[in-house]
Amino acid sequence: MRLHLGTRLWIVLSSPSVAKEFLKDHDIIYATRDMLAVTQTGSYGRQDMVWAPYGNHWRMMRKLCVRELLSNARLDALYGLRQREVRSMVSRLYLKRGVAINVAEDVMLIMFNIVTSMLWGGTLEEGSRARITMEFRQAMNKIVNILATPNVSDFFPALAKLDLQGIDRQVKKLISWFDQLFEYIIQQRRKMVPGEGEVSGTEKESSKDFLQVLLKIIDEANPKIPFNETHLKGLYLDMMGAGTETSSSTVEWAMAELMKHPEKLKKTQQELDQVVGTNNIVEESHLPKLHYLNAVLKEVLRLHPVAPLLVPRHASETCILGGYLVPEGAKVMVNAWAIQRDPEYWEEPLEFRPERFLVPSSEWDYNGKDFRYIPFGSGRRICVGIPMAERMIPYLLGTLLHSFEWELPEGVIEVDLSDCFGLELKKKVALVAIPKPRLSDPRLYD
Numbered sequence: 426m427r428l429h430l431g432t433r434l435w436i437v438l439s440s441p442s443v444a445k446e447f448l449k450d451h452d453i454i455y456a457t458r459d460m461l462a463v464t465q466t467g468s469y470g471r472q473d474m475v476w477a478p479y480g481n482h483w484r485m486m487r488k489l490c491v492r493e494l495l496s497n498a499r500l501d502a503l504y505g506l507r508q509r510e511v512r513s514m515v516s517r518l519y520l521k522r523g524v525a526i527n528v529a530e531d532v533m534l535i536m537f538n539i540v541t542s543m544l545w546g547g548t549l550e551e552g553s554r555a556r557i558t559m560e561f562r563q564a565m566n567k568i569v570n571i572l573a574t575p576n577v578s579d580f581f582p583a584l585a586k587l588d589l590q591g592i593d594r595q596v597k598k599l600i601s602w603f604d605q606l607f608e609y610i611i612q613q614r615r616k617m618v619p620g621e622g623e624v625s626g627t628e629k630e631s632s633k634d635f636l637q638v639l640l641k642i643i644d645e646a647n648p649k650i651p652f653n654e655t656h657l658k659g660l661y662l663d664m665m666g667a668g669t670e671t672s673s674s675t676v677e678w679a680m681a682e683l684m685k686h687p688e689k690l691k692k693t694q695q696e697l698d699q700v701v702g703t704n705n706i707v708e709e710s711h712l713p714k715l716h717y718l719n720a721v722l723k724e725v726l727r728l729h730p731v732a733p734l735l736v737p738r739h740a741s742e743t744c745i746l747g748g749y750l751v752p753e754g755a756k757v758m759v760n761a762w763a764i765q766r767d768p769e770y771w772e773e774p775l776e777f778r779p780e781r782f783l784v785p786s787s788e789w790d791y792n793g794k795d796f797r798y799i800p801f802g803s804g805r806r807i808c809v810g811i812p813m814a815e816r817m818i819p820y821l822l823g824t825l826l827h828s829f830e831w832e833l834p835e836g837v838i839e840v841d842l843s844d845c846f847g848l849e850l851k852k853k854v855a856l857v858a859i860p861k862p863r864l865s866d867p868r869l870y871d
């Protein structure tokens with residue numbers, strides 16, 4: 426599909442074969458993201474990773490993430506932080522038992538706590554941590570709302586300097602707030618003595634939170650890794666922006682689909698009871714054995730990919746895609762949402778059927794090699810957070826379903842699954858549900 430919006434040409438690709446040409450065969454031509462007017466300001470002038478143009482800086486950031494922050498060893502070592510946050514969520518929900526809660530809000534809060542605890546670990550004292558997390562979340566919400574607002578500057582780039590809607594001014598104000606917060610956190614971390622605030626209280630290399638790892642890299646000043654504090658701040662904005670809303674929205678969709686399909690919910694809980702037991706709590710070590718739960722998440726990401734058009738890319742040169750000429754400068758998107766619902770490739774595509782993913786595990790994964798299923802994108806700019814998402818999301822969802830039964834509030838007959846389609850795929854109506862403890866020993870909720 427080709428659209429002329431303002432002075433720009435937008436192209437939407439909706440078939441696996443053209444997606445393959447775009448994301449694999451001509452990957453380098455499209456490896457730079459298409460900028461929105463606000464993302465220049467909101468990314469420290471593209472010194473982050475998500476918005477960095479394809480090139481040496483992006484490669485350095487990506488390598489740092491893959492090797493230092495999101496490696497299996499680092500993520501395993503930081504399990505204690507995730508576990509602490511998930512346990513405290515269970516205790517909070519236990520106190521709210523029998524009361525209707527907005528699932529997305531609670532899940533978003535816990536995702537925030539999980540991600541910030543990995544970003545800066547025990548750098549902040551308990552009191553200021555809660556306050557800062559709340560303020561951080563409000564500021565991120567404002568950014569998300571701004572990103573969702575159509576901006577004249579994106580359709581008529583020549584008008585961008587005028588900032589007719591004042592959007593750029595609002596983003597500048599928010600970024601200056603984030604900047605001060607990051608400065609404060611960095612200062613606090615630098616004041617701490619070695620070992621203080623670490624997960625295990627030891628100085629073991631792999632148990633360092635991301636801030637310790639990155640400050641060490643800055644201080645070592647290795648000319649081959651020209652990483653500085655501005656890059657660190659950009660990366661932190663990326664991780665908060667790309668890692669929290671995506672993950673919490675997926676958990677909310679999963680809860681909604683399962684409540685809409687009680688027989689699938691029962692199956693998920695039966696598996697949890699078998700693998701985890703009813704006198705125990707979910708741990709990340711259980712995840713590889715929870716095949717049905719993992720299939721549920723794959724099916725949720727098929728039907729409700731949080732980035733339905735992935736993240737738009739920029740055509741760095743003129744190229745042929747699917748037999749059509751795509752001129753240099755076009756904005757190109759892949760409609761993953763449509764591909765993942767296409768009856769040509771999926772049997773009964775609109776049905777919620779996790780069973781379709783219970784085929785031998787090698788056939789379906791999140792690595793974007795099969796272009797019929799690309800919820801995390803594909804190619805060199807595929808989501809770098811997959812290892813983190815694969816740990817956090819099933820751990821959180823599994824815990825919510827194993828520790829609690831969920832009921833709809835009185836008067837609500839069924840779960841509403843309608844969505845708002847945009848660069849982000851959100852639930853139109855927030856899921857409100859009542860948690861009821863399902864484990865017999867109340868000490869499991871402490």
Ligand code: HEM
Pocket residue numbers: 474475476487663664667668669671672675730731732735736800801802803804805806807808809810811813814
């Ligand atoms: C359900 C969870 C998630 C989904 C569905 C998701 C989806 C995506 C998608 C579609 C892209 C664009 C890929 C492309 O252009 O081909 C992306 C990029 C990215 N994601 Fe995720 N993501 C998730 C979780 C996370 C998490 C937990 C993190 C945090 C570490 C993260 C960090 C990033 C970053 C930094 C990029 C940019 C990578 C680059 O430009 O090289 N994401 N994600």
